[in-house]
Amino acid sequence: MRVKSEKRELTEADLTPMIDMVFQLIAFFMVLINFTQTEANDHVKLPSSELVKPPEQPIEFPIVLHVGFDGVIYVGGDQYTAETLGTRFRSELAVLRAQGDAGEKEANVIIRAHKDVAAGEVQEIIRVAQEEGLENFALRVKEDLSS
């Protein structure tokens, strides 16, 4: 009887360079990842300005409004118009008052408006906010690094 003594040789690929590369990639992405909650909204494309700098410390008591191209205002997943925004401001202020001693004088309204929205819509938002006693506004723009 013939005994098959053929050993099937498994040619093993050298995995070292691949693992090197993969670890490099992982290290790259791990270093660059940041879990900070970005307040981005898909409907908003911010205008840019060369003068702004990212704030050194986070703005206290923020109320972030996203204003889409068509003037729709997005606050925390809900949609509003300038007319219905007042109720939202009231509930946000109620939350702020309940949490701490911040009131409408300390709250900051951060307006992230699309670059092509009518400027009057932004003015309307500011007017509605003023009626609720809010007085600190921040117009959020993208930092322009080209110059």
Add this chain to the structure above:
Amino acid sequence: MKIRNHEPDTKVELQMTSMIDVVFLLLIFFILTFKIVELEGDFSIRMPLASTDAGQMDDSQLPIKLRLIANEQGQLTSILLNDNNLGTDFDQLRASILGIIGTDAGPVPAGEGPEVEIDTDYNLRYENVVNAITAVSGYKVDGQPVKLIEKIKFAPPRRE
């Protein structure tokens, strides 16, 4: 008889497959959660509701009036600074602001200095307003920002 098949010391091969599985999972996780964050900043505007007793204002506190006029499509057609037509050139606006407040005034304390009131047409694109705010609030020299006017407010909205 028991035959012990004692082989001489063989090299222990590291089992790569499971490690590569995990490593690829990690890689995919990081690639999917990776997001290029654009740097953003704010133009701060302090705008309390206008008080009804405007009588205490004297002339020196009157804001510089900046009027932005748009056409039907929302494009900027002219900039009026205290009723002087400056066309659509934001550099000229910056130069005019420099002429008004003067260059040798020295640094003013924060929250002081003249005020600009922006009065814009309702349908003007917001981008133009931001450009105007950029022009009046300063400029950059060799990467260093020079501040001009920090107090900015909006006129009441013009209804369509």
